[in-house]
Amino acid sequence: MAIPRLPFKAREGATAVEFALIAPALFMTLFGAVEFGRLMWTQAALHFAVEEAARCASVTPGTCGTSDQITAYAANAVSPLSIPSTAFTSTTPSCGHQVSASFNYQFVVTGMFPLTPTLTAQACFP
Numbered sequence: 001m002a003i004p005r006l007p008f009k010a011r012e013g014a015t016a017v018e019f020a021l022i023a024p025a026l027f028m029t030l031f032g033a034v035e036f037g038r039l040m041w042t043q044a045a046l047h048f049a050v051e052e053a054a055r056c057a058s059v060t061p062g063t064c065g066t067s068d069q070i071t072a073y074a075a076n077a078v079s080p081l082s083i084p085s086t087a088f089t090s091t092t093p094s095c096g097h098q099v100s101a102s103f104n105y106q107f108v109v110t111g112m113f114p115l116t117p118t119l120t121a122q123a124c125f126p
Helices: 014-059 065-076
Strands: 088-091 097-104 118-125
Touching: 014 065, 014 088, 014 097, 014 118, 065 088, 065 097
Parallel strands: none
Antiparallel strands: 088 097, 097 118
């Protein structure tokens, strides 16, 4: 005669239940790390673009002679990110040629990150 199994000793769905409990935290950590990495990459690209554009304005005025050419050069320096040239501004204060950038960053996973941080960068080259 077979002994009936008690429901508390059955373990057939234990793995599925454990994954269901852990999955939200796992995916939030994964997507958070990816989004934070993209944010840092965009910030670094903005800094690179304004530094290169300020240097171009000082070193090669034939290529970057006007404000429109400088902002277009900066937008081209971050071409994989598709940041428009209107995000960049060019001025000539006492430090030399100054290029600034201000960009409203959009997260890909907007449901997880409802914020829209503004990334800024500035560089001045004598």
